[in-house]
Amino acid sequence: MAQDLVLEIAGLEKTFNPGRPNAVTAIAGLDLAVQPREFVSIIGPSGCGKSTLLRLVGGLIGPTAGDLSVNGRSAQEARLARDYGMVFQAAGLLDWRSAVRNVELPLELMGWSKSRRRARANEMLELVDLGGFAAHYPSELSGGMQQRVSIARALSFEPALLLMDEPFGALDEMTREYMQAELLKIWRETATTVIFVTHSIPEAVFLSSRVAVMSPRPARIAEEITIDLPERSPPVRDTEEFFRAVSLVRRTLRSVEGT
Amino acid sequence: MPTVPMSRREKARRSLVFGAFMVVLALLYTAYKAFGQAIDDTQRDWWLVGSFLPRSDDKNMPRVLDILAEFGEAPRAGGTTIGRLTLDGALFTLREAAVGFAAGTVIGLAIAVVLLQSRRAERGVLPYVIASQTVPLIAIAPIVVVWGRTNFGFLPWEWEDWMSVSLIATYLTFFPVAVNGLRGLQSPSPEATELMQSYAAGRRQVLRRLQLPASLPFLFPALRIAATASVVGAIVGEISAGVRGGLGRLILDFAGKYITGPERLYVAIIGACITGLVAVGIVALAERLVLTRRGQLAR
Numbered sequence: 001m002a003q004d005l006v007l008e009i010a011g012l013e014k015t016f017n018p019g020r021p022n023a024v025t026a027i028a029g030l031d032l033a034v035q036p037r038e039f040v041s042i043i044g045p046s047g048c049g050k051s052t053l054l055r056l057v058g059g060l061i062g063p064t065a066g067d068l069s070v071n072g073r074s075a076q077e078a079r080l081a082r083d084y085g086m087v088f089q090a091a092g093l094l095d096w097r098s099a100v101r102n103v104e105l106p107l108e109l110m111g112w113s114k115s116r117r118r119a120r121a122n123e124m125l126e127l128v129d130l131g132g133f134a135a136h137y138p139s140e141l142s143g144g145m146q147q148r149v150s151i152a153r154a155l156s157f158e159p160a161l162l163l164m165d166e167p168f169g170a171l172d173e174m175t176r177e178y179m180q181a182e183l184l185k186i187w188r189e190t191a192t193t194v195i196f197v198t199h200s201i202p203e204a205v206f207l208s209s210r211v212a213v214m215s216p217r218p219a220r221i222a223e224e225i226t227i228d229l230p231e232r233s234p235p236v237r238d239t240e241e242f243f244r245a246v247s248l249v250r251r252t253l254r255s256v257e258g259t
Numbered sequence: 260m261p262t263v264p265m266s267r268r269e270k271a272r273r274s275l276v277f278g279a280f281m282v283v284l285a286l287l288y289t290a291y292k293a294f295g296q297a298i299d300d301t302q303r304d305w306w307l308v309g310s311f312l313p314r315s316d317d318k319n320m321p322r323v324l325d326i327l328a329e330f331g332e333a334p335r336a337g338g339t340t341i342g343r344l345t346l347d348g349a350l351f352t353l354r355e356a357a358v359g360f361a362a363g364t365v366i367g368l369a370i371a372v373v374l375l376q377s378r379r380a381e382r383g384v385l386p387y388v389i390a391s392q393t394v395p396l397i398a399i400a401p402i403v404v405v406w407g408r409t410n411f412g413f414l415p416w417e418w419e420d421w422m423s424v425s426l427i428a429t430y431l432t433f434f435p436v437a438v439n440g441l442r443g444l445q446s447p448s449p450e451a452t453e454l455m456q457s458y459a460a461g462r463r464q465v466l467r468r469l470q471l472p473a474s475l476p477f478l479f480p481a482l483r484i485a486a487t488a489s490v491v492g493a494i495v496g497e498i499s500a501g502v503r504g505g506l507g508r509l510i511l512d513f514a515g516k517y518i519t520g521p522e523r524l525y526v527a528i529i530g531a532c533i534t535g536l537v538a539v540g541i542v543a544l545a546e547r548l549v550l551t552r553r554g555q556l557a558r
Contacts, residue, residue: 060453079459086457092450096472096553105468106458137553 005069006161006193007034007057012066013218014052026052028218030066039187039194041204042221043249044214045257050197053219054165057195058084071160078161082110085154085192089166091146093138093153100125100134103153110157124152127186144175148182155190162194168203177234180206184232201253205229205245206237213252222256225249285323292320321522326529329522341523344509345530351421352497352505353534356489359425360538363432363485370433371440371474372466381441392434396492400427400499420502427496428489435488439481443474472553479546486538494531506531 012030017023026049034040042050055061056068059079070078078084085106093102100121107117125131128148138146147167154162168176180203187194198204204211208227215222227245229236236242291308295315300308313319321329330342370388374381400423407423447469455465497507506527513523 055453058457060456079457082459084457086454088450088454090448090450092448092454094451094469094472096475109455109458109460109464109468 004036005033006036006038006071007032007195008067008069009033009057010067012053012056012068013064014049014056014061015064018064025218027056028220030220032212032221034193034195036193037191038210039184039196039208041196041198041208041211042214043198043201043204043211043253044219045216045253046199048214048216049219050199050214051165053214054163054195054197057161058086058163082106082157083160085157085159085162087147087150087154087162087164087167089169091138091143091150093146093149095138098135098137099130099141099149102138102149103156105153106157120156121152124156125149127155127189128152128182142175144171144179147171147179151183151186155186155192158190158192160193162192164194164196166198167196169198176203177237181234183207201246201249202237202242205242205249206232211249213249213256215256223252225252288320289323291315292322295320318518318521321525326522326525329520329526341526345506345526348504348506348509348527349530349534352490352493352507352531353537355421355424355493355496355505356428356486356534356538358422359428359430359493360432360485360489362425363429363489364436364482366429367433367436367481367485368440370437371444374437374441375444375466375470385438385441388434388437391430396427396431396495397499400424400496401501403427403496404500404502420500421504423500424493424496424502424505427500428492431488431492432485435481435484436478439477440474443477444470446477447473475549475553479542479550482542482546483539486542487535490531490535490538506534 009030009032012027013025014027015023015025030053032040042053044050052061056063057070057075059075059077062076068075070083073081073083093099094105097105100118103121103124104117107120112120122131122134125134128151130145130148130152133141133145133149138149141149151167168179171179183194184207186192194207196204196207205227211225211227212221213223213225214220225245225248229241229245230239291312292315295308298305298308300315308315317325330345331340333340370384374384403426404420404423407418407420407426411418444466451469451473452465455469460468493505494507494510496502497505498511502508510524510527510531513520513527517524
């Protein structure tokens with residue numbers, strides 16, 4: 001049933017500078033549907049418009065043509081209704097606010113009372129295992145910790161949809177794998193739907209219930225691969241199923257890039 | 260980035276360095292004077308000392324101890340001492356400067372917030388803000404004083420001449436605040452701005468929660484410049500407009516008696532320097548308090 005979809009995209013098109021000599025069609029004829037509680041990764045060649053897609057979904061930019069609805073609303077309405085939590089590659093914490101005050105920011109903008117938002121922010125920091133760092137400023141936190149604060153902030157107001165744009169792209173491999181496991185834990189504990197943009201195949205396979213492979217520009221979803229792993233814990237990375245899924249995604253990506 | 264506030268020991272060390280610096284300055288001054296006297300620089304056969312560098316006699320370079328003693332001297336027997344006159348003048352001037360500084364900061368920030376709203380406004384107006392600073396202060400100071408006396412009768416309070424001097428200080432102060440303030444307001448990254456958008460934050464919320472706090476590290480250096488500018492502006496304004504009671508008038512009076520008592524002018528100059536230092540010191544203290552509390556002090 002269409003009403004049950006968190007995200008429904010049909011025939012989406014985005015052209016930058018339309019009608020001008022430097023017009024660029026980034027996305028054309030893109031379809032995608034996401035069910036509640038799904039974890040969907042979007043993967044594709046660099047520069048193919050993954051971030052553009054995410055910003056369209058988030059209502060930060062408007063589409064040129066096509067339909068895009070979030071919980072049955074337009075992206076703009078959904079943004080104004082605060083249906084989204086966003087996490088970017090740069091943690092984007094405000095460096096004059098302590099960790100807990102950063103997590104409070106969206107709640108402050110929504111007019112929550114001080115005691116209520118403080119309680120929630122502390123709860124969220126516990127969730128990302130940063131309970132002891134509430135009073136620390138971003139400059140006193142490592143890159144991985146900053147990104148966890150950023151995730152806590154995005155989840156603080158319980159958005160229906162978590163949009164993540166290469167959130168672990170700037171982290172080293174070890175921190176990255178740790179953060180992936182953390183994210184899965186959080187995803188299970190909160191009833192959030194996640195759309196996760198990445199250019200790392202193992203990351204997409206490990207995290208997602210479904211991987212959407214984008215074509216080069218003008219981008220559309222070329223293939224959707226359902227990932228069926230027995231369990232989502234770090235040891236699964238060394239299993240036959242994991243390797244098979246990774247190489248399937250890799251082959252798909254290669255064939256898409258070839259066309 | 261360490262965000263530890265200055266320790267008591269660090270403060271003591273800095274005061275000590277400052278004190279030592281002043282002593283060294285006085286010693287160099289005295290050494291130059293002694294050297295000039297020893298070679299009898301009035302003969303002018305030395306190409307440096309006494310020829311284009313100042314002569315070392317007591318008229319041109321009064322002895323350091325004489326200058327210090329002058330603080331306690333009274334022009335009329337039993338009257339107010341020079342030090343006391345200078346202190347009163349400094350407080351008078353500091354008040355003018357502080358009022359001008361406050362008004363200039365408010366006006367400068369208001370201009371920055373207006374220019375922030377559109378690139379077109381910024382491009383159109385900013386050149387005029389810069390051009391405003393080419394107006395010679397000395398020329399307009401008397402105009403401002405006359406203007407204040409004749410045209411500001413409508414105000415609920417009585418307009419006094421020192422307020423006109425404050426107005427001149429305002430004119431010097433708003434400029435660095437507007438220019439640096441604008442840069443600071445524009446400093447948040449595109450990600451930070453998009454983040455605020457994703458929370459459906461309104462323009463005012465973005466200004467209050469993102470742009471204004473982000474502008475503070477840019478604003479404080481401008482405020483320090485503005486603090487000295489407001490003191491200098493107040494002194495020049497007093498001199499040019501003939502306003503009594505402050506350091507400007509004192510400098511003018513003492514300069515007139517320079518031939519008979521040069522020490523007095525030196526006292527007034529030292530007073531003016533200290534006044535400027537106090538103004539900057541207050542701003543620096545505020546900066547330290549605000550930025551340390553916010554973990555923003557990168558030192």
